[in-house]
Amino acid sequence: MTPTPLTYRDAGVDIDAGNELVERIKPLVKRSFRPEVMGGLGGFGALFDLSNKYREPVLVSGTDGVGTKLKLAQQLGRHDTIGIDLVAMCVNDVLVQGAEPLFFLDYFATGKLDIDTAAAVVGGIARGCEESGCALIGGETAEMPDMYPPGEYDLAGFCVAAVEKSKLLDGSGTRDGDLLIGIASSGPHSNGYSLIRRIYERAGSPADHPLADGRRLADALMAPTRLYVKPVLELLSKHGGGADATIHGMAHITGGGLTENIIRVIPGGLGLDIDASSWTLPPVFEWLQREGAVPTEEMWRTFNCGIGFVLVVAPSDAEAVEADLARLELPSWRIGQVIPASGDSRVKIG
Structure with missing residues (x-):
């Protein structure tokens, strides 16, 4: 018997x-293009011309996902902003070293392609790139039956950024007594969602529960990760890079929370003294801690707790940096300082 003909479909x-x-x-992606982009969407490789912008470019690259926040997005049917999260997790990371994100590539994989869902997701990615000044230069959509429910x-996602070698930020200029200026997050961003989903489901998935700030719980949990790129690059143009930099280091608060991220950019022999009373824990984190009976120490090492990005600044320059942050409409607080390291733990939060 002749087998029935089969197709890829x-x-x-x-x-x-x-x-x-x-x-x-295509039209969504094109809005994110920069003058350096060569060609369009659909080639085998994406082209980007660096020749006219940098003298001694150092390329900084980063890759990430959005973790199990994806599960919550799919559960709630909210696909239009998860792409912003994807972009933010990558571009905010490379920004830490003073680098300007140049271009971004995404990878979208599913068992059966739903065009409306995929377009909403990629539309969010394109919007995140546009808001970061980063070109969505290519990507991959993979339809893999039986791999996903x-x-x-x-x-x-994958991002490539660049910075002049002379302006690379690596935290080496940090000194004892430097101040930590914390910049507000928009919510949990894209970290801790395995715990968040466990708490949310145990509480009965109360999507419409009102928080003290007037937001619905689902809206607060799904708020896209704040994009720090454009305002922080503007800040660095005045206060960062080179021997005279007033910003000595920066940190993106992701997995590991406040306990484990800032210390990554602090030289050996130095530690951190963070004052938890210097800012107010946002209502979404209050709800998570209360409903999950989460110990305070676990909150610090799992969530950003309202601080999404941190600047390490010389004390004499803190007021000027804070004034520019206010002008750039980035809420911020002095959350602690750099101290000599002592004992086994280099981070004190209290």
Whole structure:
């Protein structure tokens, strides 16, 4: 007996749907392009011309995902902002070294391609890139039957940034007595969501629960990660880079929370004294701690607790930096200082 002819679509992969998705997202992606982008979307490789912008460029790269916040996005059917999270987790990381994000590539994988969902996700990625001045220069959409349950997808992203060698920030200029200026987060960003989802589900998934700031719980949990790139780069143009830099180091508060991230940019022999009373814990974190009975120490090492980005600044320059942060509409607080390290722990929060 002659076997029944099979096509790729019979096996669960719809090439036409993939092509339709590319056509739908092209105008969204094009809005993120920079003058250095060569060619358009759809080639085998993406091209970017660095020749006219930097004298001694150092390339800084980063890759990340959004963790199990994806599960909550899929549960709530909210796909339009998770792409912003993806971009933010990458561009905020490379920003720490004073680098300007140049271009971004994404990877979207699913069992069966839903064009509307994928377009919403990639639309968020394009918006995040546009708001960061970073070109969405390429990506990959993979339809893999049997790899993912119906309605589920996975995301990853990759960013390349550049900084003049003379202006690279590595924290080596940090000194005893430097101040920590914490910049507000927009919520949990994209970290700690395995614990968040456990608390949320145990509480009965109360999406509409009102928080003290007037937001619904679901809105607070799904608020996209704040993009720090443009305001911080403007800040660095005045206060950062080189021997005369007044910003000695920066940290993006991601997995590991306040306990484990700032110390990554602090030289050996120095530690941190963080004053937890210097800012107010946002209502979404209050709800998580209360409903989950989460110990305070666990809060510090799991969540950003309202501080998404930290500047390490010379004390004499703190007021000027804070004034510029206010002008750039970034809420900030002096949350602690650099101290000599003592004992086994280099980080004190109290």
